[in-house]
Amino acid sequence: xxxxxxxxxxxxxxxxxxxxxxxxxxxxxxxxxxxxxxxxxxxxxxxxxxxxxxxxxxxxxxxxxxxxxxxxxxxxxxxxxxxxxxxxxxxxxxxxxxxxxxxxxxxxxxxxxxxxxxxxxxxxxxxxxxxxxxxxxxxxxxxxxxxxxxxxxxxxxxxxxxxxxxxxxxxxxxxxxxxxxxxxxxxxxxxxxxxxxxxxxxxxxxxxxxxxxxxxxxxxxxxxxxxxxxxxxxxxxxxxxxxxxxxxxxxxxxxxxxxxxxxxxxxxxxxxxxxxxxxxxxxxxxxxxxxxxxxxxxxxxxxxxxxxxxxxxxxxxxxxxxxxxxxxxxxxxxxxxxxxxxxxxxxxxxxxxxxxx
Amino acid sequence: xxxxxxxxxxxxxxxxxxxxxxxxxxxxxxxxxxxxxxxxxxxxxxxxxxxxxxxxxxxxxxxxxxxxxxxxxxxxxxxxxxxxxxxxxxxxxxxxxxxxxxxxxxxxxxxxxxxxxxxxxxxxxxxxxxxxxxxxxxxxxxxxxxxxxxxxxxxxxxxxxxxxxxxxxxxxxxxxxxxxxxxxxxxxxxxxxxxxxxxxxxxxxxxxxxxxxxxx
Numbered sequence: 292x293x294x295x296x297x298x299x300x301x302x303x304x305x306x307x308x309x310x311x312x313x314x315x316x317x318x319x320x321x322x323x324x325x326x327x328x329x330x331x332x333x334x335x336x337x338x339x340x341x342x343x344x345x346x347x348x349x350x351x352x353x354x355x356x357x358x359x360x361x362x363x364x365x366x367x368x369x370x371x372x373x374x375x376x377x378x379x380x381x382x383x384x385x386x387x388x389x390x391x392x393x394x395x396x397x398x399x400x401x402x403x404x405x406x407x408x409x410x411x412x413x414x415x416x417x418x419x420x421x422x423x424x425x426x427x428x429x430x431x432x433x434x435x436x437x438x439x440x441x442x443x444x445x446x447x448x449x450x451x452x453x454x455x456x457x458x459x460x461x462x463x464x465x466x467x468x469x470x471x472x473x474x475x476x477x478x479x480x481x482x483x484x485x486x487x488x489x490x491x492x493x494x495x496x497x498x499x500x501x502x503x504x505x506x507x508x509x510x511x512x513x514x515x516x517x518x519x520x521x522x523x524x525x526x527x528x529x530x531x532x533x534x535x536x537x538x539x540x541x542x543x544x545x546x547x548x549x550x551x552x553x554x555x556x557x558x559x560x561x562x563x564x565x566x567x568x569x570x571x572x573x574x575x576x577x578x579x580x581x582x583x584x585x586x587x588x589x590x591x592x593x594x595x596x597x598x599x600x601x602x603x604x605x606x607x608x609x610x611x612x613x614x615x616x617x618x619x620x621x622x623x624x625x626x627x628x629x630x631x632x633x634x635x636x637x638x639x640x641x642x643x644x645x646x647x648x
Numbered sequence: 649x650x651x652x653x654x655x656x657x658x659x660x661x662x663x664x665x666x667x668x669x670x671x672x673x674x675x676x677x678x679x680x681x682x683x684x685x686x687x688x689x690x691x692x693x694x695x696x697x698x699x700x701x702x703x704x705x706x707x708x709x710x711x712x713x714x715x716x717x718x719x720x721x722x723x724x725x726x727x728x729x730x731x732x733x734x735x736x737x738x739x740x741x742x743x744x745x746x747x748x749x750x751x752x753x754x755x756x757x758x759x760x761x762x763x764x765x766x767x768x769x770x771x772x773x774x775x776x777x778x779x780x781x782x783x784x785x786x787x788x789x790x791x792x793x794x795x796x797x798x799x800x801x802x803x804x805x806x807x808x809x810x811x812x813x814x815x816x817x818x819x820x821x822x823x824x825x826x827x828x829x830x831x832x833x834x835x836x837x838x839x840x841x842x843x844x845x846x847x848x849x850x851x852x853x854x855x856x857x858x859x860x861x862x863x864x
Contacts, residue, residue: 433680441688444688490770
């Protein structure tokens, strides 16, 4: 939201990284463009006010820190008429157009504070409307699930797993597709309402079984890409997890297949640690995430450029959803890339985490 | 020493899981007849009933069902514009020990978070048989216990002004009656200490639930 506030700001602004941006009315003065120090970012010695903080930078220009519920914004390169009398006359002349009155800024701030909740409300409503339309899909999937379950019960076997295991291949594939669709339908909630990842009660969850089941569901998709999935490790631990936990398995395995080289191998390793936790590792050979993007791959809509070449489709939300669910479980997913090939275009990508005890 | 200690409810052996599962009455309130695997759950030995709408709140508040799986939308617009959420609050306000599961496809909606938080557990649509079994089994293990219901009784008795020592004495009487398989003794011990008639009815109803977990 702070990016939107910056775009709507009539005055020049500077972000935390020192990147300058013109306002839609007032542009960055040359003195700021040339300034190497960019000390205006540090407002620690500014005149404290509740919402707008004023400081005069080393060059003699005014900087303002504007606080709002949507974040803080630093306006730089302006001359506040009433508060900045120390600006050298030469510079004062140069930046005639950047002279503003505090009252003007306060007026803009007030109107922004009124407008943003309206924009936010509308945006939220649009999201809810869009996701609401999934309700009919959910109803349809429920119906398919009931029919699939009815078919399973007619098969020979003592348990559901045994019945599915003994089913004809085509029926097995159909059931797996339905189960995969069912699990994917639960994912949009974690984007619109991250709290939903911790709805319900935590239950003892066999992590190995969850990943094994997911591997089985993805076997058919992997085969289409001539990718093999190998599952290894040994785990009997059952740390308490929310129902959402399964989504992490789905996303990590799905991504590993999606971004694996043709004919590659996806390895899934689930093993108990001496400390009583469960260590999970999903690895595959594919395009590495560039060093400068590694800290942001769990942010929404972030996709590495080479990832787009490997899989054209993708919203860049998968790892973000995995992070939302991992956060709900106080788990941190790590990413490492080793064994880069000669041209640095393919490496062994590993996503790993520990859960419990 | 154990033999000098006053008998407590947790000292008595409750029915085994399979028996409690067989006796647990599950009610699903949902306008969509296909959202829950009713037939399969019954085949698996669960006692499941279905209401497409909330017919009356009274049986839900009185604890006639052990687990209520409640949809959020289209089940109680005739009761309140808040629909399922209002029903959940009516049940929980009247009977905090009643196990209610929030059942909806609206987990994406931030405005409904109150519904998910107030419930004992949640089930997000669409659901499959395995998810439903896992949920009901874990609720039977964690909440269909004498300790869960007794905690509600303790809260009500505390509100009535009873001291911890007095409550301990009541627990001893109830545990002794349960041990003697005397259901009237259970009701009598609880009724005796509550002045307010409404609270007495509620406390006795929970007492009956506890007795049921011991096969009475």
